[in-house]
Amino acid sequence: MPEASAARQEGGARPRSVALVGPQGSGKSTLFEALLAAAGGAARRSSADIRSRIMGTEIRLGHGAYLGDPWAVIDTPGSVEFAYEAACALAVCDIAVLVCEPSPDRALAVAPLLKQLEEGGIPTIVFVNKIDTLGEGRIRDTLAALQPCSKRPLVLRQVPIREGEQITGYVDLVSERAYRFRKGQPSELIALPAGMRDREAEARGALLEVLADHDDGLLEKVLEDAAVTPEEVFRPLHADIEKGAVVEVMLGAAEQNSGIQRLWKALRHDGPNPLVTASRRGVTPEGEPLVQVFKTQHTGAAGKLSFARVWRGPVKDGQQMGGARIGGITRFPAGEATRVPEAETGDIVALGRLEGAATGATLVAGGPAPEQLSFPQPPEPVYALAVTTEDRKDDVKLSGALQRIAEEDPSITISYDGVLGQTVLHGQGDIHLGNALQRLAANYGLKLNSAHPRVPFKETIRKAVHQHARHKRQTGGHGQFADVKLEIEPRGRGEGFLFVDRIVGGAIPKKFIPAVGEAAEEACKKGPLGFPVVDIAVTLVDGQFHSVDSSDMAFATATRIGMQEGLAKADPVLLEPIDHVTVTVPNDYTASAQRLLTGRRGQILGYAEKEGWPGWDEVEALVPQAELHDLIIELRSLTMGLGTFRRRFDHLAEARGPVHAAAAAPAAR
Numbered sequence: 085m086p087e088a089s090a091a092r093q094e095g096g097a098r099p100r101s102v103a104l105v106g107p108q109g110s111g112k113s114t115l116f117e118a119l120l121a122a123a124g125g126a127a128r129r130s131s132a133d134i135r136s137r138i139m140g141t142e143i144r145l146g147h148g149a150y151l152g153d154p155w156a157v158i159d160t161p162g163s164v165e166f167a168y169e170a171a172c173a174l175a176v177c178d179i180a181v182l183v184c185e186p187s188p189d190r191a192l193a194v195a196p197l198l199k200q201l202e203e204g205g206i207p208t209i210v211f212v213n214k215i216d217t218l219g220e221g222r223i224r225d226t227l228a229a230l231q232p233c234s235k236r237p238l239v240l241r242q243v244p245i246r247e248g249e250q251i252t253g254y255v256d257l258v259s260e261r262a263y264r265f266r267k268g269q270p271s272e273l274i275a276l277p278a279g280m281r282d283r284e285a286e287a288r289g290a291l292l293e294v295l296a297d298h299d300d301g302l303l304e305k306v307l308e309d310a311a312v313t314p315e316e317v318f319r320p321l322h323a324d325i326e327k328g329a330v331v332e333v334m335l336g337a338a339e340q341n342s343g344i345q346r347l348w349k350a351l352r353h354d355g356p357n358p359l360v361t362a363s364r365r366g367v368t369p370e371g372e373p374l375v376q377v378f379k380t381q382h383t384g385a386a387g388k389l390s391f392a393r394v395w396r397g398p399v400k401d402g403q404q405m406g407g408a409r410i411g412g413i414t415r416f417p418a419g420e421a422t423r424v425p426e427a428e429t430g431d432i433v434a435l436g437r438l439e440g441a442a443t444g445a446t447l448v449a450g451g452p453a454p455e456q457l458s459f460p461q462p463p464e465p466v467y468a469l470a471v472t473t474e475d476r477k478d479d480v481k482l483s484g485a486l487q488r489i490a491e492e493d494p495s496i497t498i499s500y501d502g503v504l505g506q507t508v509l510h511g512q513g514d515i516h517l518g519n520a521l522q523r524l525a526a527n528y529g530l531k532l533n534s535a536h537p538r539v540p541f542k543e544t545i546r547k548a549v550h551q552h553a554r555h556k557r558q559t560g561g562h563g564q565f566a567d568v569k570l571e572i573e574p575r576g577r578g579e580g581f582l583f584v585d586r587i588v589g590g591a592i593p594k595k596f597i598p599a600v601g602e603a604a605e606e607a608c609k610k611g612p613l614g615f616p617v618v619d620i621a622v623t624l625v626d627g628q629f630h631s632v633d634s635s636d637m638a639f640a641t642a643t644r645i646g647m648q649e650g651l652a653k654a655d656p657v658l659l660e661p662i663d664h665v666t667v668t669v670p671n672d673y674t675a676s677a678q679r680l681l682t683g684r685r686g687q688i689l690g691y692a693e694k695e696g697w698p699g700w701d702e703v704e705a706l707v708p709q710a711e712l713h714d715l716i717i718e719l720r721s722l723t724m725g726l727g728t729f730r731r732r733f734d735h736l737a738e739a740r741g742p743v744h745a746a747a748a749a750p751a752a753r
């Protein structure tokens with residue numbers, strides 16, 4: 085195992101990391117600042133920080149030390165559109181704090197995250213923030229609303245103390261000590277209020293019962309109703325959190341600095357050692373230094389920054405990492421960037437100028453990584469925008485800039501559709517892509533127009549036709565001559581294009597026939613309705629040639645003429661792409677989701693409870709692609725931001741009526 089670096093004092097704890105996740109507005113950024121302030125200094129905020137805090141589009145990293153233990157704190161965006169940022173942070177942290185609000189009505193908003201943490205096996209503390217807003221509500225109701233979203237038992241660690249309608253403190257159920265909040269200061273120890281004994285005993289009993297499930301010693305005591313010491317609770321609690329077997333629920337008010345010390349102590353006590361996390365992620369302790377990049381940023385002055393977790397240290401500035409030389413290691417004490425010479429096992433730092441390193445990459449000192457550690461896949465896109473430059477001279481700059489944007493945020497993908505001639509950004513919603521466009525403008529000076537992407541309509545024919553075409557030109561000496569007889573017929577949906585040669589007796593010499601086939605296929609690129617023609621068979625049945633004047637080119641021209649005239653007579657029809665769509669919503673919204681889909685010409689196939697997600701449904705439907713552009717926006721506004729969908733192309737369907745106009749209209753600006 086690599087020796088402990090000088091950064092850590094002999095015998096001192098290794099650096100650990102905590103990621104703050106939770107719905108937008110639950111108070112993650114406020115908690116981030118409160119935690120850092122309690123861990124060695126106020127997090128000073130630059131104006132850029134304030135901006136990113138309000139928008140909450142990117143992670144923020146801060147370092148501090150609590151009671152001598154070094155910690156990295158990662159603030160993450162809460163918006164579903166930026167959820168991949170949070171997922172990446174969760175892949176590298178030792179423990180997660182899920183920040184939520186006390187109102188049981190908000191529990192649904194937390195469900196997807198609780199699930200994600202459970203599936204990732206990530207040690208978790210739930211911090212019920214804004215406890216000052218609980219009023220007469222009961223924390224048990226909050227817990228009861230959250231529990232169905234998690235297979236892991238949620239155990240309440242504190243119960244609130246009330247004076248009238250105000251929550252003025254809490255009782256810690258492990259130590260059985262009572263504390264009174266003091267605004268902006270650590271809470272003060274008080275005597276357990278007399279009226280609280282029963283409630284405290286009941287809540288403590290529930291905690292012990294869960295912990296006793298995995299601890300025989302404790303189980304015996306609980307069954308015998310014997311006195312249990314705090315130490316006898318701490319041990320199984322730590323073990324269960326570390327294993328991810330239970331989720332500890334704490335409470336406080338980040339804005340009032342209430343419950344912050346208690347949360348730090350829980351993190352310090354229950355947060356796994358980084359070597360335990362490494363082993364959970366499949367990293368062995370022996371071997372070359374190894375890091376994993378979880379965020380990539382292109383900064384103007386400092387070049388490329390790769391935020392990385394050091395799974396195996398030490399890592400030194402200037403050292404080779406994954407084939408490039410580290411150009412600077414940055415930590416963020418109290419949120420301020422500071423260069424350091426090295427980072428050790430457990431550290432989360434920004435590494436400079438690792439040009440080839442992508443988000444998610446595992447890098448090893450001195451050579452290629454023997455294997456890549458697992459990393460979350462970006463979510464599938466649910467929203468897209470076609471972009472064009474205002475000034476065509478910027479087109480070259482655009483492709484480079486788009487590449488960087490996609491590198492910084494793998495939940496954005498770029499595609500270029502040659503048929504429709506459009507560059508399309510795919511992402512997680514209008515705010516997400518709007519943010520990308522803003523960054524393209526601010527960081528690359530690119531003025532862009534954006535529009536709904538055009539839908540890839542196709543066309544086909546409904547009638548078989550026989551078409552004769554002749555190309556003949558006499559210009560001075562060498563002329564051009566070709567004559568073809570084509571049968572053009574419809575094929576079944578999805579069967580594609582087929583060319584058949586039925587020439588007999590050398591009516592057309594073999595050498596010209598490929599030119600006919602290619603020209604017939606080429607003619608399908610744009611049919612009489614202006615769209616690519618699919619699912620037809622073209623059979624060359626007869627023809628004529630001239631021994632001097634015939635050529636590939638002449639046969640191609642004759643075929644093109646024949647196809648143009650033939651397709652127009654063959655009863656052409658527009659084909660509209662239809663997607664198979666699966667909408668996921670809390671079941672309160674199932675009916676409105678179905679109405680939304682039918683309102684968009686969707687055909688509902690059915691719905692069922694989402695597997696492993698009690699209280700959530702999946703609705704399946706066939707929906708025209710032309711109706712999907714802003715589906716996510718309406719779906720989210722119908723479902724408090726909770727609904728989502730995935731889609732895949734299903735089939736092409738004949739389209740009539742108003743769709744014709746939609747297909748023919750140029751993309752809206």
Ligand SMILES: Nc1nc2c(ncn2[C@@H]2O[C@H](COP(=O)(O)OP(=O)(O)O)[C@@H](O)[C@H]2O)c(=O)[nH]1
Binds near residue numbers: 107114115216
């Ligand atoms: N009442 C109350 N409001 C809070 C508390 N913590 C944060 N807030 C407020 O909640 C809002 C959202 O906070 P913020 O930290 O930006 O949330 P984030 O989106 O999760 O990062 C802000 O207006 C905060 O002032 C708290 O403990 N009590």
Ligand SMILES: [Mg+2]
Binds near residue numbers: 112113114137161162
């Ligand atoms: Mg925030």
